[in-house]
Amino acid sequence: MNIVFLQKNIQQFFLIILIIFISIIFFPSFINYEGSKLIYFIYSLSVNIFFVISLYRTFIILIFSLLTWLGFWFKISSAYAFNYYFGKFFQTPFLSEAVQHYKIDVDIITLDKIFFEFSILFLFMSIIIFFFSKKKNIPFTDNDWKLKNIKYYLFCFIFILSLLNYFFGIYQKGFEDQFFEIKFLSLGYRFFYYLVPNLMILMLLSSKYISYSEIKKNLFYFILLNFFLFSSMLSREYILFTFLMIIIFCVINFSKINYKYILFISTVFIILSVANIKFTEKIRWCKNDIVKKNTLTISSNFNCLTKYNVENSIILDKEENIFENNFYKKNLNQIGYLAISRWVGLESVYIKKKNLDLINLVEGKNNFINSNFIPGLFYTIYHKNIFKFLFLSTILILFLNFLNNFLTKNSNNKYFFYFFCYVLIYRIFHSGLAFSNTFFFILLILILSFTLKKISNQNLKIFKKRFD
Numbered sequence: 001m002n003i004v005f006l007q008k009n010i011q012q013f014f015l016i017i018l019i020i021f022i023s024i025i026f027f028p029s030f031i032n033y034e035g036s037k038l039i040y041f042i043y044s045l046s047v048n049i050f051f052v053i054s055l056y057r058t059f060i061i062l063i064f065s066l067l068t069w070l071g072f073w074f075k076i077s078s079a080y081a082f083n084y085y086f087g088k089f090f091q092t093p094f095l096s097e098a099v100q101h102y103k104i105d106v107d108i109i110t111l112d113k114i115f116f117e118f119s120i121l122f123l124f125m126s127i128i129i130f131f132f133s134k135k136k137n138i139p140f141t142d143n144d145w146k147l148k149n150i151k152y153y154l155f156c157f158i159f160i161l162s163l164l165n166y167f168f169g170i171y172q173k174g175f176e177d178q179f180f181e182i183k184f185l186s187l188g189y190r191f192f193y194y195l196v197p198n199l200m201i202l203m204l205l206s207s208k209y210i211s212y213s214e215i216k217k218n219l220f221y222f223i224l225l226n227f228f229l230f231s232s233m234l235s236r237e238y239i240l241f242t243f244l245m246i247i248i249f250c251v252i253n254f255s256k257i258n259y260k261y262i263l264f265i266s267t268v269f270i271i272l273s274v275a276n277i278k279f280t281e282k283i284r285w286c287k288n289d290i291v292k293k294n295t296l297t298i299s300s301n302f303n304c305l306t307k308y309n310v311e312n313s314i315i316l317d318k319e320e321n322i323f324e325n326n327f328y329k330k331n332l333n334q335i336g337y338l339a340i341s342r343w344v345g346l347e348s349v350y351i352k353k354k355n356l357d358l359i360n361l362v363e364g365k366n367n368f369i370n371s372n373f374i375p376g377l378f379y380t381i382y383h384k385n386i387f388k389f390l391f392l393s394t395i396l397i398l399f400l401n402f403l404n405n406f407l408t409k410n411s412n413n414k415y416f417f418y419f420f421c422y423v424l425i426y427r428i429f430h431s432g433l434a435f436s437n438t439f440f441f442i443l444l445i446l447i448l449s450f451t452l453k454k455i456s457n458q459n460l461k462i463f464k465k466r467f468d
Helices: 008-032 037-054 059-086 096-102 108-132 148-168 183-206 212-232 237-252 259-292 300-307 327-341 346-353 358-364 377-381 386-409 414-429 435-457
Strands: none
Touching (some): 008 059, 037 059, 037 108, 059 327, 059 386, 059 414, 108 386, 148 212, 183 212, 212 237, 237 259, 259 300, 346 377, 377 386, 386 435, 414 435
16 A cells, blocks of 8 residues: 555554564464564564655565565464464475475474574664665646547456456466467566556556546456456466555545445455465366376367366375365365465575575476476575665665656556555565566567557547547
8 A cells, every 4th residue: 555645644654564464473473483573573673664664665665565564474473373363284484485396394493594694684774765765755646548438348358358368378476388489478468467557557546537437347347357467367466466556546535435345345455365266276286287197289278177176185294184175275275375375485595595596496396396486586686695685775776766756746646556566565575587578578668658658648649538
């Protein structure tokens, strides 16, 4: 949530809720943490200070700090809280990727060293963003594109596109493209599929030719259509992305919406989020089995949808299985596991700290079971020399500020601005090893934002008064 758009009393209310949520997670984790409690306390304090300060900074810094908070504090701390409140389900410290896919034990002394180093980092970054990432209030205007009478054709197009993407297996995260043999075409399609449908829908949330009642309906369509878009990609990113866009919509239209509408949208979002988790988990395990048997084809997606059942696929520890017979525990464990484990961050730094070369492991694929494991940005910039680490982190913050300033000046539509900031940060934070792809992705986003701005300013007929 970009909290700078809220009134002062709403800011205070949100901070209270955030502090309560952090406290609920912190106390069980502090009590049960196996290492130095003093180091863990300092680490928790520093990362949460960084997160809270970012709430008052630029939007792109906010998204970056949110992903950092999820990957470096929530991921490890919430496992203790989950065990404390719901029963012991997770081995702690919870570094599932490192433990399962590298078959290594968690060395608590090494983890304490990482916590100490990152405590310094987060306090340092808090100072940097406090002084160098101040928000600038630049007004955005609503667009003047008349899309009212063609929006249902647009919805049908996006729905059909998502179905074709799924059944042909064109863009599914973690799997090879089964449709385009030429890599350039495959990457081009992924860029198109990830961006263009959402840009089309976001036009309907900010058009000045559409009544507010219609805009509220369009938010519902946005949530629904993104369910199909992301589910066909086998991506649980739907939950984070849609949640952020709902919050942004509510903040922008805070004075107009009522609690009944918020309750309705929240209910729809929760139902579709659970459905997204169930669907993507089923298809992913099915396709993983097919890949192991070297029988992956275009028709695999249809076969997975109709025939495959998930059976005892994820082991949380030696004695517990999230797909046990008890319905309550089965679903609670599964959702809890995904909510905790799917964030990139601490594990990759731990792996690097243990002097495991991720690149060689990926190329050799000997001990590296999960070839889809994403090391993330901090795997790259982490350095045992703390001064080099702080220097690289400073360069990173300055670069993020540049991106935010560029998008602020070259996005006349507020929803486009938030969307572009989100997709850039999400890609940068999860950059992993494909740096060339990330570089071209950033470049294309900046060009697209600049082009849309110029098109709007020049009042080209293709986007004006043609669609009545």
